[in-house]
Amino acid sequence: MRLTFAGALPERGFDVAFDLAEGETVAVLGPNGAGKSTLLGLLAGLLAPSEGRATLGGDVLFDVGPGRRVLVEPRRRGVSLLAQEALLFPHLSVLENVAFGPRSRGLSRAESRATASAWLERVGTPELAGRSPGRLSGGQAQRVAIARALATDPALLLLDEPLAALDVTVAPAIRTLLREVLQGRSAVIVTHDALDAFLLADRVLILDGGRVVETGRTTEVLTRPVTAFGARLAGLNLLLGRRTETGFTGSNGLVVPWEGAGREGEEFALAIRPAAVSVARPGGPPAGTVCGAAPGTSRVTATVDDIEHRGDVIRVHAAGMTADLAPADAVAMGVLPGCAVEVSLRHEDAIVYALPAATDAGPAGGRTGDGR
Numbered sequence: 053m054r055l056t057f058a059g060a061l062p063e064r065g066f067d068v069a070f071d072l073a074e075g076e077t078v079a080v081l082g083p084n085g086a087g088k089s090t091l092l093g094l095l096a097g098l099l100a101p102s103e104g105r106a107t108l109g110g111d112v113l114f115d116v117g118p119g120r121r122v123l124v125e126p127r128r129r130g131v132s133l134l135a136q137e138a139l140l141f142p143h144l145s146v147l148e149n150v151a152f153g154p155r156s157r158g159l160s161r162a163e164s165r166a167t168a169s170a171w172l173e174r175v176g177t178p179e180l181a182g183r184s185p186g187r188l189s190g191g192q193a194q195r196v197a198i199a200r201a202l203a204t205d206p207a208l209l210l211l212d213e214p215l216a217a218l219d220v221t222v223a224p225a226i227r228t229l230l231r232e233v234l235q236g237r238s239a240v241i242v243t244h245d246a247l248d249a250f251l252l253a254d255r256v257l258i259l260d261g262g263r264v265v266e267t268g269r270t271t272e273v274l275t276r277p278v279t280a281f282g283a284r285l286a287g288l289n290l291l292l293g294r295r296t297e298t299g300f301t302g303s304n305g306l307v308v309p310w311e312g313a314g315r316e317g318e319e320f321a322l323a324i325r326p327a328a329v330s331v332a333r334p335g336g337p338p339a340g341t342v343c344g345a346a347p348g349t350s351r352v353t354a355t356v357d358d359i360e361h362r363g364d365v366i367r368v369h370a371a372g373m374t375a376d377l378a379p380a381d382a383v384a385m386g387v388l389p390g391c392a393v394e395v396s397l398r399h400e401d402a403i404v405y406a407l408p409a410a411t412d413a414g415p416a417g418g419r420t421g422d423g424r
């Protein structure tokens with residue numbers, strides 16, 4: 053069902069508006085305190101907005117403003133919530149847990165049990181029907197919780213970090229199951245994991261400070277981020293800069309020739325993977341030189357701000373970007389915080405693109421481009 057949402061809760065600094073097309077899944081991401089849980093709470097009816105209106109399939113969920121205060125009860129919203137923890141009723145069997153929703157929505161006992169059985173089959177746990185929730189593993193319990201959330205055929209499914217409490221060995225199978233059951237279903241999934249956004253969502257909504265700072269198709273946000281958070285999520289460097297007559301000049305002085313569209317002076321960005329950024333000790337042509345050391349590359353001189361160990365690489369922070377080096381290379385070069393380096397990239401590894409025009413609630417606030 054199509055969702056329209058606009059809600060404000062000033063005491064939480066929350067003011068968000070977005071729409072969801074029928075059958076679309078949106079992943080909501082953002083740093084701690086960004087407003088993700090508040091958004092779910094408002095949709096589920098656990099929180100009331102100070103102002104706003106939301107509709108689902110044309111039916112009002114809430115409509116609050118001067119002279120009007122409509123707040124539809126949570127159980128009458130056609131919304132199901134799947135949380136981190138399965139939260140099954142401990143005194144009911146697995147089958148009874150799943151049958152509970154359909155039964156309380158008016159189906160007969162036999163119909164409710166048949167619906168529950170069909171859902172247990174669908175999530176791959178029919179053999180658990182008679183078991184008590186206390187005797188389920190974390191992954192089994194979450195499968196049952198998915199069946200329970202969907203057994204009422206909700207118009208909108210809300211998922212609050214549905215994989216966060218699961219063991220890493222179990223999460224992939226549950227992610228695959230969610231991918232199957234979310235097909236064609238309207239859903240809002242709060243997650244910290246870019247992989248969830250990539251595999252489960254059609255669209256991404258990034259919140260920060262109670263505002264939408266970035267939104268777009270998942271592939272777009274993960275390849276062409278416009279905020280530092282979006283870039284971190286995508287595992288990319290985001291270098292902000294301007295369109296020039298001949299290409300792009302980054303805020304760190306890096307000059308990259310570029311022949312695409314755009315007007316001179318327009319806000320542009322360059323995205324590149326840290327593994328594609330090179331670091332060398334100085335000695336080549338001066339900073340900002342186009343096609344400096346080798347054809348098709350650009351470089352800039354900078355001071356190393358920081359270095360950190362990340363898995364099997366050393367991540368070097370310099371010139372507002374990050375570069376991943378093999379540990380042996382970093383040691384051989386003697387890269388240390390405070391030392392001078394040349395940071396370079398091959399043009400073919402970079403994506404240069406125009407940033408959307410910033411508005412008050414728009415992406416500008418989240419753009420720091422510090423690459424961290």
Ligand SMILES: Nc1ncnc2c1ncn2[C@@H]1O[C@H](COP(=O)(O)OP(=O)(O)OP(=O)(O)O)[C@@H](O)[C@H]1O
Nearest residue numbers: 063064065082083084085086087088089090091262
């Ligand atoms: N019960 C509450 N009472 C008052 N303010 C709250 C309450 N819960 C959260 N807040 C505030 O509302 C804002 C949004 O918080 P929210 O919990 O929605 O963020 P979040 O994105 O879900 O964060 P996290 O990733 O840490 O769960 C924050 O400033 C937070 O301090």
